[in-house]
Amino acid sequence: MTIVVSCGEPAGIGPEVAAKAWEATRLPLLWIGDPRHLPRGTPVAEVSGPEEAEEAAPHALPVLARDFGPGAMPGEPNPVHAQGVIDAIADGVRLIREGRARALCTAPISKEALIRGAGFAYPGHTEFLAHLGGDVEVVMMLACDALRVVPATIHVPIAEVPRLLAPDLLEGVLRITHASLRDDWGLPSPRIAVAGLNPHAGEGGLMGSEERTVIGPVLERLRAEGMDLRGPLPGDTMFHQEARAGYDAAVCMYHDQALIPIKTLDFARGVNATLGLPFVRTSPDHGTAFGIAGKGIADARSMIAALELADRLSKRRGVPWRR
Known part of the structure; x- marks a missing residue:
């Protein structure tokens, strides 16, 4: 069964890295988009559905062709393409829901282009996929061979983090992360390190109280259920090699606390995996890169890693759509 690849922003590097990733892996992929947007010379096999992709993939990139209208100009997103980009994502999810594909790997989108061209009503890919998955609660994980990290809050100002970091939010993030590590990553007893919010994890209240009033009580409650949770830990001592050997994933309190260490350790091969969806979804951990499109x-390399992770997780999960 195939892995669906949505085209992403045609004016970005998505089509190029998808073609290169197919060339490197020859996985049974199904690329959904306008084949005119792929790099010139890419061997293409236009197919009518995912059932034909596996046979075609060793020789050409299987494409479920869509007509986006005007051609793409590298580096210059065209709002006319916006609805096609959105539909490619939705079509991929539909194929998985129908049991005809087993995972989705999404190329980077331009949220600005989608809003301008089609009134896109979601902050990004993740929220749109959560809606398509049944309005489920989801968590963003960034993963590479050396580290898995989950930010509890994502694209919000630092000043807003303490207010948003409510017990219910943190508990939900930890439950989703724990369940995914167990069920999708094959870790029967996941070990999760949890960062504090403040320097030195609050230094006993001298540098902040959230560790004692929010994070600590949530960890105590979930430990009583049997979860292996370490923390709250000082963020500045969690990510050296010896520390990383003691846990399977780290949950951090805000965006940069999670993303700086993983991008430092493996900038080129990080993968974004959405946890909590009824299907497997991965994406490269980079944007449209209009400047080099x-x-x-x-x-x-990040797209290759995203495809390989989608392949492993979907095989372990066993069913395309977990209800």
Whole structure:
């Protein structure tokens, strides 16, 4: 069964890295988009559905062709393409829901182009996929060979983090992370390290109280249920090699606390995996990179890693759509 790849922003590097990733892996992929947007010379096999992709994939990139209208100009997103980009994502989810594909790997989108061209009503990919999955609660994990991290709050100002960091939010993030590590990553007893919010994890209340009033009580409650949770820990001592050996994933309190260490350890091969969906979804951990689009120099390692992770997780899960 195939892995669906949504085209992403046609004016970005998504089509290029998808073609390079197919060339490197020859996995049974199904790329959904306008084949005119792929790099010139890409071997393409236009198919009518995912059932034909596995046979075609060793020789050409299987494409479920969509007509996006005008051609794409590298680095210059065209709002006319917006609805096609959105539909490619929705079509991929539909194929998985129908049991015809087993995972979704999404190329980067331009939220600005989608809003301008189609009134896109979601902050990003993740929220749109959560809606398509049944309005479920989801968590963003960034993963590489050396580290898995989950930010409890994501794209919000630092000043807003203490207010947003409510017990219910943190408990939900920890439950989803724990369940995914157990069920999808195959870890029967996941070990999760949890960062504090403040320097030195609050230094006993001298540098902040959230560790004692919010984070600590949530951890105590979930430990009583049997979860292996370490923390709250000082964020500055969680990510060296010896510390990382003691846990399977780290839950952090805000965006940069989670993303700086993983991008430092493996900038080129980080993968974004959405936990909590009824299906497997991964994506490369980079954006549209308009500045290098169309030049043939885009690094496809993150897309390759995203496809390989989608392949492993979906095989372990066993069913395309977990209800």
